[in-house]
Amino acid sequence: MAELHLTDLRKSYGAVEVVHGIDIHVADGAFVVLVGPSGCGKSTILRMIAGLEDITSGMMSFDGEDVRDLTPKERNVAMVFQDYALYPHMSVAKNIGFGLSLAGVGRAEREAAVLETARILQIEQLLDRKPRALSGGQRQRVAIGRAMVRSPSVFLFDEPLSNLDAKLRAEMRAQIKRLHKQLGVTSVYVTHDQLEAMTLADKIVCLKDGYVAQAGTPHELYRKPRTTFVAEFIGSPAMNLIPADLVQDGATKQISIAGQSIVAPPEVEGRAPGPIILGLRPEHVSDTALPGGQTLDVDVDLLEPIGSEILLTTQLGVHSFTIRCEDHGQFVSGAALKAHFSTENLHCFDPETGLRLDAEAREVAA
Amino acid sequence: MTEVLRSAAMPRSTVRRKARWQRQAGRIFVAAIRQVFFLLLIVWSLVPILFIVISSFKRQTEIFAYPPSLFFEPTLQHYISLWTSWDAFFPTMINSAIISVSATALTCVICLMSGFVYSRYSSAFLGLSAVYLIAIRLLPPIVITLPLFPVVNALGLSDTHMVLVLLYTAFWVSICTMIMKTFIDEIPRSIDEAAAVDGASTLQLLWRVVAPMALQGLAACAIFVFVFSWNEYLFALIFTTTDAKTTPLIIAEVMDTPAGTNWGVLFAGVTIQLIPSTLLVVLTQRYLIAGLTAGSVKG
Numbered sequence: 134m135a136e137l138h139l140t141d142l143r144k145s146y147g148a149v150e151v152v153h154g155i156d157i158h159v160a161d162g163a164f165v166v167l168v169g170p171s172g173c174g175k176s177t178i179l180r181m182i183a184g185l186e187d188i189t190s191g192m193m194s195f196d197g198e199d200v201r202d203l204t205p206k207e208r209n210v211a212m213v214f215q216d217y218a219l220y221p222h223m224s225v226a227k228n229i230g231f232g233l234s235l236a237g238v239g240r241a242e243r244e245a246a247v248l249e250t251a252r253i254l255q256i257e258q259l260l261d262r263k264p265r266a267l268s269g270g271q272r273q274r275v276a277i278g279r280a281m282v283r284s285p286s287v288f289l290f291d292e293p294l295s296n297l298d299a300k301l302r303a304e305m306r307a308q309i310k311r312l313h314k315q316l317g318v319t320s321v322y323v324t325h326d327q328l329e330a331m332t333l334a335d336k337i338v339c340l341k342d343g344y345v346a347q348a349g350t351p352h353e354l355y356r357k358p359r360t361t362f363v364a365e366f367i368g369s370p371a372m373n374l375i376p377a378d379l380v381q382d383g384a385t386k387q388i389s390i391a392g393q394s395i396v397a398p399p400e401v402e403g404r405a406p407g408p409i410i411l412g413l414r415p416e417h418v419s420d421t422a423l424p425g426g427q428t429l430d431v432d433v434d435l436l437e438p439i440g441s442e443i444l445l446t447t448q449l450g451v452h453s454f455t456i457r458c459e460d461h462g463q464f465v466s467g468a469a470l471k472a473h474f475s476t477e478n479l480h481c482f483d484p485e486t487g488l489r490l491d492a493e494a495r496e497v498a499a
Numbered sequence: 500m501t502e503v504l505r506s507a508a509m510p511r512s513t514v515r516r517k518a519r520w521q522r523q524a525g526r527i528f529v530a531a532i533r534q535v536f537f538l539l540l541i542v543w544s545l546v547p548i549l550f551i552v553i554s555s556f557k558r559q560t561e562i563f564a565y566p567p568s569l570f571f572e573p574t575l576q577h578y579i580s581l582w583t584s585w586d587a588f589f590p591t592m593i594n595s596a597i598i599s600v601s602a603t604a605l606t607c608v609i610c611l612m613s614g615f616v617y618s619r620y621s622s623a624f625l626g627l628s629a630v631y632l633i634a635i636r637l638l639p640p641i642v643i644t645l646p647l648f649p650v651v652n653a654l655g656l657s658d659t660h661m662v663l664v665l666l667y668t669a670f671w672v673s674i675c676t677m678i679m680k681t682f683i684d685e686i687p688r689s690i691d692e693a694a695a696v697d698g699a700s701t702l703q704l705l706w707r708v709v710a711p712m713a714l715q716g717l718a719a720c721a722i723f724v725f726v727f728s729w730n731e732y733l734f735a736l737i738f739t740t741t742d743a744k745t746t747p748l749i750i751a752e753v754m755d756t757p758a759g760t761n762w763g764v765l766f767a768g769v770t771i772q773l774i775p776s777t778l779l780v781v782l783t784q785r786y787l788i789a790g791l792t793a794g795s796v797k798g
Contacts (some may be wrong), residue, residue, distance in 0.1 A: 185692050206698035218693035222711040231707075232697035279697070 134319050135195040135286040136161040137182065142191035144177050152177055153343045154191065164313050164320045168330040169340035175323045176291055182321060183289050184208050195286065211280035212289040215296065217272045219264040226260040229278045250282040270301045288320040294329065306332060327367050339363050361410055361487040364480060370415045370444060375452045376484065377411040379404055391450025395427045398479045400491035409490065412480030415457040419473045429472045436464055548773070555766035562762050577763035588749050588768060595745040598660050599728035602667035606675050606724045607717050609668065611710055614679025619691070632673040644737055651738055658740045667728045675720040682716030683709060718786030726776045746772050
């Protein structure tokens with residue numbers, strides 16, 4: 134196991150810089166997920182950690198040791214690739230044991246290690262098969278086995294579940310989480326799927342355009358998104374972000390939105406009246422009154438039942454407003470609806486910078 | 500117009516039957532043409548070989564008899580004569596084998612590495628050198644051969660196995676590099692990276708991962724080089740005299756003796772000469788076909 138420090142890490146291809154001086158700390162034994170849309174630099178960062186890409190500038194250390202000039206082998210990392218990258222001419226057993234064989238581990242010891250790994254991953258019956266005779270999920274297990282068997286100090290996962298169907302993805306996600314709990318190896322996991330990030334991570338690093346948009350626990354990113362980008366990216370369906378106006382109403386602040394007025398949350402007390410972006414998660418809105426809650430009048434436009442719950446696409450003035458709530462067949466398309474929510478679930482952002490207003494206030498104070 | 504009127508006058512089922520019959524007849528015609536074409540191709544390729552092989556078992560007087568005799572009493576007389584009268588034939592086969600196997604192995608090793616470089620790296624120099632590799636192959640061999648003669652003599656390589664091994668290898672490295680590049684291009688880069696993470700050095704990656712995955716390409720290259728080296732005449736004639744003399748030179752001598760050509764012995768020699776390359780091609784033909792079509796279909 135190892136503790137990773139990435140400091141002011143930069144990567145350029147020619148004149149184009151794709152990673153702009155990021156700082157990431159991965160605690161010993163932690164599971165850190167790098168999440169972000171395509172092209173945000175998450176895979177590049179992972180490949181730099183693996184030693185597959187050179188670092189343009191910045192510092193990278195494992196347990197305090199500078200690893201910038203070390204090969205992947207010397208870093209003792211193991212990586213699970215998006216396309217599995219199994220050796221097609223080798224059996225499952227040989228695929229898993231290849232790293233050990235290169236390291237000069239004896240045959241008996243190697244076979245024992247391969248068998249033990251296969252047992253943990255429940256693929257003992259597949260050891261003699263070639264990768265082409267395996268299903269997608271089985272291949273992914275072999276790829277994980279190949280990474281596990283060498284007892285690496287860091288596990289790296291590059292979108293390992295993106296080629297699997299939804300059911301298998303959920304199964305493998307649970308298995309990866311179980312494995313991490315069991316082995317406790319420091320892990321860095323790259324995905325564009327916020328659900329994977331939320332379910333697996335001890336810490337999420339949300340990236341945008343080669344910058345860290347926010348790093349924190351899944352709870353922090355969900356409850357206190359630092360920017361509108363994080364607010365939209367984390368959580369499904371995405372947070373409603375609607376242009377509104379902060380107005381002073383006597384001693385209190387109000388938010389004027391689509392001709393309606395609601396009480397502003399305490400975070401914006403210090404903010405001067407003016408335009409803001411109001412955020413409210415679809416799952417934080419209900420069709421039933423909440424104690425001490427507020428309401429907005431909306432018109433139901435589209436119904437999308439998803440089992441016990443339903444997604445309602447509603448109109449709030451000219452803005453689309455999504456609600457996720459329990460479904461008892463009570464909704465009718467075209468009907469008016471009172472959308473109830475708690476003030477504590479409101480998020481306010483600066484329309485210019487996209488920064489969370491309390492975060493911005495903190496930064497200004499700093 | 501008349502056709503339309505006639506069709507209109509016929510019951511619909513008859514029109515359909517007639518159209519179906521026409522389609523079937525068209526298909527049969529195309530299939531027949533194709534079969535005839537293949538038959539001609541087989542005859543064109545096989546008849547000379549069959550003629551040589553069969554004639555090597557005929558008596559001298561029967562070889563060019565007209566009409567040719569299909570049923571005859573086979574004899575090994577020509578093979579015995581080859582053994583007794585041309586005692587250099589079999590030792591030169593050993594020379595041919597040493598030279599062909601060495602050139603094949605050397606070309607495969609070099610081209611595995613050079614193909615990997617062309618596949619995995621890119622630079623202006625590599626781009627230019629690829630063009631040079633192809634361009635140099637367009638020159639007629641004799642253009643390169645004659646200036647090489649003094650060089651080979653100066654190096655003391657004349658009439659050695661080494662000179663032919665080096666020449667055959669040099670002659671095939673260009674094409675085989677490109678063949679191997681095509682095959683290695685098909686191997687995903689993530690496989691290289693997985694091997695690097697597993698702790699493989701570049702040589703280990705080449706030997707233990709890339710080579711087995713590009714086996715079809717290697718087989719194709721091996722066949723090209725072996726068959727060429729086994730049958731090559733010009734370089735062997737110019738650069739060898741006795742010690743490294745190869746079988747094609749002896750066959751040429753058999754063909755042209757002061758007493759005229761002993762066709763039976765010649766055919767016996769050619770038949771023996773055919774065996775190794777034919778065996779190699781038959782044993783590796785599935786690799787060869789895949790090798791020749793590499794890159795045409797994404798596999």
